[in-house]
Amino acid sequence: MIDFTLTENDNKVLDAVREESLIARNYARHYDEHEEEFPPDSLPEAKGRPGFYSMLGGRDLEDTGMNVLGMLITAAQTWGDYSVRLRRSAGGLGNSALRAAGTQAQQQKWGHLTLAMAITEPGCGSDPSRVKTTATKDGDHYVLDGEKIFVTTGCRADGVVAWATVDAEAGRAGIKSFLVEKGTPGFVVVRKEKKLGIRADDTAAYLFDNCRVPRENLLGGDESIAKDGSGGFRGVMKTFNMTRPAVAAIGLGISQAALDFTRDQLQQAGIEIRYGVGAASQSALAQKFLELEAMQEAAMLTVMRAAWLADKQASNNLESSICKAKGGSTVRKVTQGCIEILGPLGVSREHLLEKWFRDVRITDIYEGTGQIQNLIIARAILGYSRHELR
Amino acid sequence: MISFEPTEEQELVRSTAHDLAAEALRPLARDADEESTIPADFLRSTWELGLVSSQIPEAFGGGGSSRSPTTGALLLEELAAGDAALALAALAPSVFAMALVDQGTPKQQQRYLPQLCGREFHAAALALVEPQPAFDPHALRTTAEARGNAWVLKGTKTFVPFGGEASHFLVVASDDDGKPAAFIVPREAHGVSVAGPEPTLGLRALPFARLELASVEVPQDDRLGGPNGFDYARLLNCSRVALAATLVGLSRAVMEYTIPYAKERVAFGEAIAQKQAIAFMLSDMAIETDAMRWMVWKAASELEAGRDATRSAHLARSYVAEQAMKIADNGIQVLGGHGFIREHPVELWYRHARTLGVLEGTATV
Numbered sequence: 001m002i003d004f005t006l007t008e009n010d011n012k013v014l015d016a017v018r019e020e021s022l023i024a025r026n027y028a029r030h031y032d033e034h035e036e037e038f039p040p041d042s043l044p045e046a047k048g049r050p051g052f053y054s055m056l057g058g059r060d061l062e063d064t065g066m067n068v069l070g071m072l073i074t075a076a077q078t079w080g081d082y083s084v085r086l087r088r089s090a091g092g093l094g095n096s097a098l099r100a101a102g103t104q105a106q107q108q109k110w111g112h113l114t115l116a117m118a119i120t121e122p123g124c125g126s127d128p129s130r131v132k133t134t135a136t137k138d139g140d141h142y143v144l145d146g147e148k149i150f151v152t153t154g155c156r157a158d159g160v161v162a163w164a165t166v167d168a169e170a171g172r173a174g175i176k177s178f179l180v181e182k183g184t185p186g187f188v189v190v191r192k193e194k195k196l197g198i199r200a201d202d203t204a205a206y207l208f209d210n211c212r213v214p215r216e217n218l219l220g221g222d223e224s225i226a227k228d229g230s231g232g233f234r235g236v237m238k239t240f241n242m243t244r245p246a247v248a249a250i251g252l253g254i255s256q257a258a259l260d261f262t263r264d265q266l267q268q269a270g271i272e273i274r275y276g277v278g279a280a281s282q283s284a285l286a287q288k289f290l291e292l293e294a295m296q297e298a299a300m301l302t303v304m305r306a307a308w309l310a311d312k313q314a315s316n317n318l319e320s321s322i323c324k325a326k327g328g329s330t331v332r333k334v335t336q337g338c339i340e341i342l343g344p345l346g347v348s349r350e351h352l353l354e355k356w357f358r359d360v361r362i363t364d365i366y367e368g369t370g371q372i373q374n375l376i377i378a379r380a381i382l383g384y385s386r387h388e389l390r
Numbered sequence: 391m392i393s394f395e396p397t398e399e400q401e402l403v404r405s406t407a408h409d410l411a412a413e414a415l416r417p418l419a420r421d422a423d424e425e426s427t428i429p430a431d432f433l434r435s436t437w438e439l440g441l442v443s444s445q446i447p448e449a450f451g452g453g454g455s456s457r458s459p460t461t462g463a464l465l466l467e468e469l470a471a472g473d474a475a476l477a478l479a480a481l482a483p484s485v486f487a488m489a490l491v492d493q494g495t496p497k498q499q500q501r502y503l504p505q506l507c508g509r510e511f512h513a514a515a516l517a518l519v520e521p522q523p524a525f526d527p528h529a530l531r532t533t534a535e536a537r538g539n540a541w542v543l544k545g546t547k548t549f550v551p552f553g554g555e556a557s558h559f560l561v562v563a564s565d566d567d568g569k570p571a572a573f574i575v576p577r578e579a580h581g582v583s584v585a586g587p588e589p590t591l592g593l594r595a596l597p598f599a600r601l602e603l604a605s606v607e608v609p610q611d612d613r614l615g616g617p618n619g620f621d622y623a624r625l626l627n628c629s630r631v632a633l634a635a636t637l638v639g640l641s642r643a644v645m646e647y648t649i650p651y652a653k654e655r656v657a658f659g660e661a662i663a664q665k666q667a668i669a670f671m672l673s674d675m676a677i678e679t680d681a682m683r684w685m686v687w688k689a690a691s692e693l694e695a696g697r698d699a700t701r702s703a704h705l706a707r708s709y710v711a712e713q714a715m716k717i718a719d720n721g722i723q724v725l726g727g728h729g730f731i732r733e734h735p736v737e738l739w740y741r742h743a744r745t746l747g748v749l750e751g752t753a754t755v
Contacts, residue, residue: 278526
């Protein structure tokens, strides 16, 4: 049955997440203005409080599926703040890659570590086949050389899954992922990046300089190079399938915060948002607000759709890109629009709106830019290969 | 529980309507528009399918299916993908019918519903829209004045679908306290005059009439919902969700027509669909058609649960109207000069989109 109602169990979880989020929000400004600091693993307020995870038990068949609920939880967390959490969850993007592509032995060996994922380089982003970092075989070792940037959780991670090419001639097929632990000679954390927003977030730049790792550190263990293009590469790309909706949800949690703040401010100024009435009976500001609110709702529904398909074990590749593209463009418009509505107050650093405007801008860039998502969508609906539509 | 899963029965409605749209609506759309007429055969054959009577209780001669706005939304999307004007025509009397099913007193239902369950197409219409600029259904100029045991209606209504043929009108007016009230008015009532058809930009095939109410006396019994009146928001919400569902179908039609065209049309050595400037217009259509549909579904599901759907219906309606316009606009752009020529249906959808985006009360879920 088509239904968009949250059950009592759903609401219990989400209310608890929002409560935690508001606590975390109290620290948001501090870590935004002290970029060199890292938010703690748990805030003082976490002491003696049960986490919302304890409410995830005892769910019924009538409750919302875990992927959909997961997206709502994610949005409710970033509604408080992008980076600060009452308790930080362990693990990073590299852990997902390890789970998806690692051998049994590799998962056992490194599963307990927090692993970052290093793909992007100064000269390559959306097109990872241009990866310049090399992995040269030398006996029982690979020697890594190259630079990696924009590594999420890069400073605090215990290790990283890094993409490198074992054969530059082979293009995409030559790219393999390697697990490199911190402390390996030749693996240098160069800096924490300085950013427009999400400043509290741990974004690192790495250097691999004659960095030797054992052959067993090749993720998945397959050293062969597929002749017909993209074999092993695809395996890695697959790990992105549930992260695109998650990234959209992260952004939409922030833009929801911006909308809620704007609505409150308008209300305090005596401007009421009315539903169901004609444009002629509404102030221009309220009208603008409603446009933004509709956009936000539309985008969030596309996220839920992609996650719902995953709950049904159905393919969601197209829908993941749809919600990522929709979410990425929406959060920009919503936060920009909220500032437009509130005027000078919107840019004051006394409030968080200007921060949300900066934080959210990354949504349409990482995990595949809006344009990359549009390419993926266009190929899917047109039935084109990546050679036919480039 | 959040779920995007139509029931099996709804999937059946969907696929039946999908075929009907392709076989019975799309082929007639161009001529119906050019001739500003809904073919009588079309009305007859779709009426026989029971699209209007299916949700009327069996006691009044209907199909007795439970009232389902989500099914209504699915049906409208599919039919409108064939043609919006023909889709609205086939379902036109249901606006009147569903208002009575939802909100009529037992006596009103007994009296007015059976005529909509007969063998022949029977028109009855909601008279809501008024001719003033930027019409707002919450600022009605038509008045209903209490006079003894009756009401006196004064005002002008426009865009009344099948107004020329309708046996009854459901007239929404502002009562003595400025509150909305609805009245069932027979066509032959003293003071009622019908003029038309009113020519329109889009939906040309659908006949719209203008209704003049010159001190029309209506007995107390014919006030919708009885002395306590009716839920105006529900009536409007059902209509807004329906018009939005129609626009989703229209948008899908644009997308499904422009994709093969863009793959076939060659310029500078490759299909224009292979150029990002065109491909991204098409991917935007795919993104928005999806987003629009979920907004419609959400609002429809709230109506189905009997909850206040005003917020969802408002957001769905305004969002969908804007996006559908953009999609139809880009549809023309992808076809270039051909988009402007009446041999292709895209210019028709462009006119439909603008028209549907500003109407109220022309359809229901």
